[in-house]
Amino acid sequence: MRALIVDDELHAREELASLLEETGAFAVAGKCGNAVEAIQALRKERPDVLFLDIQMPAISGFELLSMVDDADLPAVVFVTAHDEFAIRAFEASALDYLLKPVAKERLARTVERLQRGPASGGRPGLPRTPIRRIPCLAGRSIKLVDVAEVDLVRSSEAGVYVVLAKGELYTDLTLKVLEERAGLVRCHKQFLVNLDNVDEIDLEEGQAVVRTRSGKEVPVSRRFLPKLRDHFHI
């Protein structure tokens, strides 16, 4: 099984990697120090299992799960120092819950469970925590953008970009996740719009256009127009 390890502590990652390799059941596909790296790695590496710390800087393990499309999620095993999150972890349909420091015997049981259970997916579609801040890349640093500041989100071949009143930022989140969990509304196959920041809707024949307060224009495809009209009661 290919495993991805996410923990903000270097030594904790190293230790877990060693333990996983010792079992002979895992190949470590990647080690991430924060949630943003993890989102990228999940998409790139397509691991079978995710070993996830809960308390991490800026974006917790739970928030991370809500930022990834269910289809992209492997089996999740939480690894944490304290058991206060256990119940929430199982609500997030984790496959297992390990306490640090991790004992070899205990890890062996996790391996059994993984081999028995479905390798990935198969979780009921539980309501996830809504996304309030969108992790974006700004140069080499990571910026957490409040959803309220977002005018629109556009997707292109280069990736997904969050468009603000001033400038735009790259994000690893998908349009689907943002539409489902950040309260943004689809108006085009490649665009989401933040209804709170809409100034006017131009219903000229042919192509309808939404204009945001900062003057940005978003095309509205015929397919999504009726839903958009519903939102504005027009």
Place this chain on the structure above:
Amino acid sequence: MSLALQLVEALSVFLVIFYLYCRSPAFRPLKPDWPQPRGKVRLYLVFSGIAVLGNYLGVPVVEGQAIVNARAVGSILAGLLGGPVLGLLVGATAGVHRVTALSGSAALSGAVATTLEGLMAGVVHLALKRRPERLMTPRVALVTTFVGEVAHMGVVLLLTHPFDQALAVVKAIGPPMIVANPIGAALFMAVLLERQREMDRVAAASSTRALKVAERTLRLLARGIGRESAGELAAIVMAETGVGAVAVTDTERVLGFAGTGSDHHLPGNPISSPYTRQAIAENSVVFADGVRQTYDCTVSPACVLNSVVIAPLQVDGAVVGTVQLFEPRDRRFLNMNRSLGEGLAALLSSQLLIARYQEQKSLLVMSELKLAQAQVNPHFLFNALNTIIAILRRDADRARELLIHLSTFFRKNLKRSSDVSTLEEELAHVGAYLEIEKARFEGRLTVETDVDPALLRIRMPSFTLQPLVENAFKHGLSAVLADGRAIIRAYRADGAALVEIEDNAGTWAEPAENAGLGMQLVDKRVKNLYGESYGLSVTCVPHEMTRVTVRLPAEGAAP
């Protein structure tokens, strides 16, 4: 018969004088415990005066050889109130006066008789001393004087020569004195008693007032003295005492003011009256009665307040403020007196002490709880163990070092929260914590320490720095994705020692409800140890840095 009337007339003059004395400020109520030496001197002077006056107001009879007099009233009352010695002295004084200043064959016998009467009344005093309510009655005065005057006549018969003249004297002075003087003495006692009861009533009324103030302020002062409570307190004291205005101050500012002049005596004004400063500096009650000393308002020349009692409020012997009662020019003295101010201040001070005590008690409980939590912070412990286990794989020596840091940290954690530590001890505690955190966040965390070595001996409550450093991690460094940097500094600035913990997260926010409990606790414990001018302050530049500063006395000598 006309003699008796004349004597009654003289007695009336007495009574009026005595009544006036009783109403004068010189009158001191007789205390339940019988007069002390100073009181006895006063009684001696007053009753000697009465007895001597009795000589002058008397009516000469038998060709000036004798005087129908009321002298005995003075000596008998003195004896009844002050005991045999006082009775004897007053009787003797009046007697000597009778002999030396006024002549007559019956002078000597009269003098001896009056002295004996004073002595006799003193014996009655001794007999009834334990039952003052029975001694201090007009009836006892009446009977004692009656018996005394009968004996007086006996002494005159025995000591006046020739006997014929003695008989003539007794015939002349006997009936009026035996009839009129007992009644006079009884009336004196009645006046005295009435005045005494009146004073008791006033005392009872002011106790009731004080109790009412106490009842209404207790809940208020449970929170200590602050802006809101001071205004309410002033209003309550004014309502219950009926004075013109009431101010409550701390040692620097007016906190609350109610009543006349509240338009310019504003809460927040600095203290400007020299009387107030004097009361604070000397920790004593200052009284400006409006006659000899007047209160001159330094804020507004139009202020009508003219007399004031300023009583210091104290906690543990230190002045924390004052309560001030004012009367305007037209009402000076009406409701106010020194003892009311004193009583009020004592009452409020004890309430403040209770409040302080309660606060410290709950603070202690809270810090014990907090400490108990900190002692077994499971996240920290298990993460630390996990880190050490990981390091053990590659570097056993480093793992051993970390285990020693971990045990140092937990050993220091077991200190009681009421203890006081030096900066050096606190830094050692924090240092052990930081070594482990540095290992946990390997490569992401740098810590700098910049401490003036001269300050290593300054003292602070145990557990002052650890919660602040822990906060910097929990809410600061471990909440941002960028690399963390923390700086611990200790240096001197404007007469104080400052210890700072700075991080580069800038995530500090005004704590909501319980969130800032740890920091509040640190602040309160520093203030409890060193006073209000020390404690915590926070500077935050969002996304750049948060700096928590602990201000301590540079000498750091814990009281």
